[in-house]
Amino acid sequence: MTIRKLDGENSKLFEPLTIANGKINLSHRVVHAPMTRNRGVPVNATSTPENPNRLWYPGDLMVEYYRQRTTPGGLIISEGIPPSLESNGMPGVPGLFTEAQADGWKRVVDAVHANGGVIYAQLWHAGRATIPQMTGSPAVSASATPWDDPSEGYSHPPVGSTSQVPYADHPPIELSVPHLKQTIRDYCAAAETAMKIGFDGIEVHAGNGYLPEQFLSSNVNKRTDAYGGSPEKRCTFVLELMGELAKSIGEENLSIRLSPFGLFNQARGEQRLETWTFLCESLKKDLPKLSYVSFIEPRYEQIFSYEEKDKFLGSWGLKDVDLSRFRAIFGDTPFFSAGGWNQENSWGVLEDGRYDALLFGRHFTSNPDLVERLKRGIPFEPYHRARFYGPFEDNAAYYIDYPPAAQKA
Numbered sequence: 200m201t202i203r204k205l206d207g208e209n210s211k212l213f214e215p216l217t218i219a220n221g222k223i224n225l226s227h228r229v230v231h232a233p234m235t236r237n238r239g240v241p242v243n244a245t246s247t248p249e250n251p252n253r254l255w256y257p258g259d260l261m262v263e264y265y266r267q268r269t270t271p272g273g274l275i276i277s278e279g280i281p282p283s284l285e286s287n288g289m290p291g292v293p294g295l296f297t298e299a300q301a302d303g304w305k306r307v308v309d310a311v312h313a314n315g316g317v318i319y320a321q322l323w324h325a326g327r328a329t330i331p332q333m334t335g336s337p338a339v340s341a342s343a344t345p346w347d348d349p350s351e352g353y354s355h356p357p358v359g360s361t362s363q364v365p366y367a368d369h370p371p372i373e374l375s376v377p378h379l380k381q382t383i384r385d386y387c388a389a390a391e392t393a394m395k396i397g398f399d400g401i402e403v404h405a406g407n408g409y410l411p412e413q414f415l416s417s418n419v420n421k422r423t424d425a426y427g428g429s430p431e432k433r434c435t436f437v438l439e440l441m442g443e444l445a446k447s448i449g450e451e452n453l454s455i456r457l458s459p460f461g462l463f464n465q466a467r468g469e470q471r472l473e474t475w476t477f478l479c480e481s482l483k484k485d486l487p488k489l490s491y492v493s494f495i496e497p498r499y500e501q502i503f504s505y506e507e508k509d510k511f512l513g514s515w516g517l518k519d520v521d522l523s524r525f526r527a528i529f530g531d532t533p534f535f536s537a538g539g540w541n542q543e544n545s546w547g548v549l550e551d552g553r554y555d556a557l558l559f560g561r562h563f564t565s566n567p568d569l570v571e572r573l574k575r576g577i578p579f580e581p582y583h584r585a586r587f588y589g590p591f592e593d594n595a596a597y598y599i600d601y602p603p604a605a606q607k608a
Contacts, residue, residue: 205546205547205550206546206547206576207574207575207576208574208575210545210546210547210549210550211228211549211550212227212228212229212545212549212557212573212574213227213228213229213574214227214228215227215272216228216533216555216556217533218274218400218490218491218533219399219400219451219452219490219491220450220451220488220489220490221451222451222452223317223399223400223490224272225272225273225274225317225556226270226271226272226273227270227272227273227570228549228555228556228557229273229556229557229559229569229570229573230273230274230275230276230535230556230557230558230559231268231273231274231275231276231558231559231563232276232537232558232559232560232563233276233277233278233279233321233323233402233404233456233560234278234560234561234563234564234587235278235279235289235292235588236264236278236291236564236587236588236589236598237289237290237291237292237588237589237590238260238261238264238291238589238590238594238598239255239256239257239258239261239291239292239293239303239590240255240256240257240258240293240303241254241255241291242254242255242256242297242299246358247358247359248357248358248359248360251332251357251358252290252358253284253287253333253334253335254284254294254297254299254300255290255291255292255293255294255300256293256297256299256300256302256303256304257293257300257303257304257306257307258303260594260595260598260599261293261303261307262306262307262310263310263599264598264599265277265307265310265311265318266310266311266313266314267567267599268563268567268569269310269311269314269315269316270314270315270316270570270571271314271315271316272315272316272317273316273317273570274316274317274318274319274556275311275316275317275318275319276318276319276321276402276493276558277304277307277318277319277320277321277398278292278321279292279321279322279323279404280292280293280294280295280304280320280321280322280323280389280393281294281295281296281322281323281324281325282294282295282296282322282324282385282386282388282389282390283296283324283382283385283389284296284334284335284336285334285336285338285339286323286324286325286326286334286382286385286410287325287329287333287334288323288325288328288329288333288409289325289329289333289354289355289588290333290355290590291589291590294389295320295322295389295392295393296385296388296389296392301392301395301396304320304393304396304398305396305397308396308397308398309397312397317399318398318399319398319399319400319401319402319454319490320389320390320393320398320400320401320402321401321402321403321404321456322386322389322390322393322401322402322403322404323404323409324382324386324404324409324410324411325338325409325410326338326339326340326341326371326409326410326413327339327340327344327346327366327370327371327410327413327419328366328408328409328464329353330353330357330364330366330369331369332353332357332358332364333353333355333357337369337371337372338369338370338371338372339371339372339373339374339378339382339410340371340372340373340374340410340413340419341373341374341410341413341414341416341419341420341421341422341426341427341433341436342371342373342419342420342421342422342427343370343371343372343373344370344371344418344419344420344421345366345367345370345371346365346366346367346370346465347367347465348366348367348465349365349367350365351365351366351367351465352364352365352366353365353366354588373422376424376426379426379436382410383439383440383443384443386403386440386443386444387443387444387446387447387448390444390447390448390453391447391448394448394452399452400452400453400454400490401444401448401452401453401454402453402454402455402456402493403437403440403441403444403453403454403455403456404456405437405455405456405457406456406457406458406461406495407458407461407463407464407466407495407501408461408462408463408464408465408466409464411436411437411440412458412461412464412466413466414426414427414433414434414435414436414437415433415434415437415468415474415475415478416433416466416467416468417433417468417469417470417474418465418466418467418468418469419465419466419468420433420468430470430473430474430477431477433474434474434477434478434481437478438478438481438482438485441453441455441482441485441486442485442486445486450486450487450488450489450490451488451489451490452490453486453489453490454489454490454491454492454493455482455489455492455493456492456493456494456495456537457475457478457479457492457493457494457495457525458494458495459471459472459474459475459494459497459525460495460497460512460517460520461495461500462500462502462503462508462511463500463501463502469515471515471517472517472524475525476524476525476528479492479525479528479529480528482529483528483529483530483532487532489532490533491532491533491534491535491555491556492525492529492532492533492534492535493535493536493537493558494522494525494534494535494536494537495536495537495538496522496536496537496538496539497512497517497520497521497522498512498538498539499537499538499539505539522534522536522553522554523553526553526554533555533556534554534555534556535554535555535556535557535558536548536553536554536556536557536558537557537558537560538558540557540558540559541559541562541579542572542573542576542578542579545557545573559573561582561584561587562579562582564582564583564586564587564597564598564601565579565580565581565582565583565597565601566579566580566601567601567603568603568604568605571603571604571605572604577604580601583597586598
C-alpha cells in the first residue's frame with residue numbers, strides 16, 4: 200500500500216476546487232486572504248485639518264501588489280472595500296462608490312485576470328469602528344452603544360494631529376430603519392459596480408466586530424425591534440443584506456466571512472452558538488447556492504494569544520469548540536478557514552475533510568510567491584508587522600519590493 204504524503208505538492212492544497220455553484224474552477228486551494236494595507240492614492244493630495252481628504256482610489260502600487268500575488272487559477276480576496284463614505288474605517292482604503300475608485304479597481308481586476316487569477320471584492324462597513332474625523336459624519340451601528348474602554352483609540356490620528364482619538368469620545372448613532380435600508384442599498388450598488396468592472400464575485404465581511412457583526416453581538420446590539428432582542432432577531436440585518444445582495448448579483452456570486460468566536464473591536468456578545476447557528480442555518484436554507492463561506496478559526500485572534508483566547512472560550516463553556524458544526528450546516532457549500540495557517544500546520548487539514556480551502560494573510564504580505572514556496576517547501580520570508588498598515592511616506596517599501604524566491608536566488 201502506498202502512503203500518500205500530505206505535504207508539499209502532494210497536498211490536497213494543490214488540487215482543483217470548484218466554487219460559485221460550478222461557475223469557477225480554482226487550480227489550487229491556497230487563498231489570498233482579505234488584508235487592509237492602506238496604500239490607496241488620495242483624491243486630494245493636499246489634506247488639511249480644515250479640508251481633510253476622505254477618498255482614495257487604487258493606483259499603480261495596488262495594481263502591482265495584486266499582480267505579484269496572482270497565480271493561474273488562484274483565488275484572491277481583496278482588502279475590505281467600503282461601499283460608502285460613512286462605512287470607511289481607515290485612511291488609505293479605496294472604496295467603491297465613485298467613478299475614480301471603480302476605474303482604479305478595474306485596473307486591479309484586469310491585472311489579476313491577465314495573470315490567470317480569480318478575484319473577489321470584499322465589502323466592508325466599519326460601523327462604529329471609525330470616527331467622524333475619518334468619514335465626516337457620525338459613526339453608525341446597530342445601537343448607540345459607546346466603546347466601553349475610554350482609553351482605546353482610533354488607529355490613525357486625524358490630519359494635523361499626532362494623538363489618537365478615543366472611540367468612546369464619539370459614540371455611534373443607532374441606524375434607523377430607513378438608514379439601515381439605505382446601507383443595504385449602498386452594499387448592493389457597490390456589489391453591482393464590482394461585478395460590472397470584472398470582479399468574479401463578492402464577499403461580505405460579517406466578522407471582526409464590523410457593522411454586520413455589531414448587529415449579531417448582544418453587547419453592541421441593544422435594539423428591541425425586528426433587528427434585536429434575541430439571537431434570531433439579531434441575525435435579521437445580515438440575512439436581509441445577504442438576501443438583497445443575492446437579488447442584485449446572484450447568490451452564486453456571493454459569499455460571506457464570519458468570526459463566530461471573535462473578540463476584535465469589542466465583539467463580546469453572548470449566545471454565540473445560538474446566534475451563529477441560526478444565522479448559518481438560515482443562510483443555507485435561503486441561499487443554498489452561495490459561492491463559498493469563510494470562517495475565522497475559534498482560537499485565532501488579532502489582539503490576543505492562543506492561550507489568552509482559550510481563557511475566553513473556557514469562560515463561555517466553549518473550551519473545545521471548533522468549526523465542525525458550521526461545516527455540517529453548510530454541507531456541500533465550499534468551506535474556507537482562516538487564522539494562523541503556515542508552512543507547518545497546513546498539511547493534512549483538507550485531507551480529513553474539515554475544510555475545502557485555507558486562507559493565508561500575513562505571510563502573503565512578504566511572500567508574493569507564497570503558493571510556490573508552500574508547494575516546494577521554500578521557507579517563507581518573514582513579514583514586517585510595522586509595515587502592514589499605511590499610509591506611509593514611502594508606500595512601496597515592504598509592499599511591492601519583496602522578491603520571489605527564484606529571483607532572490
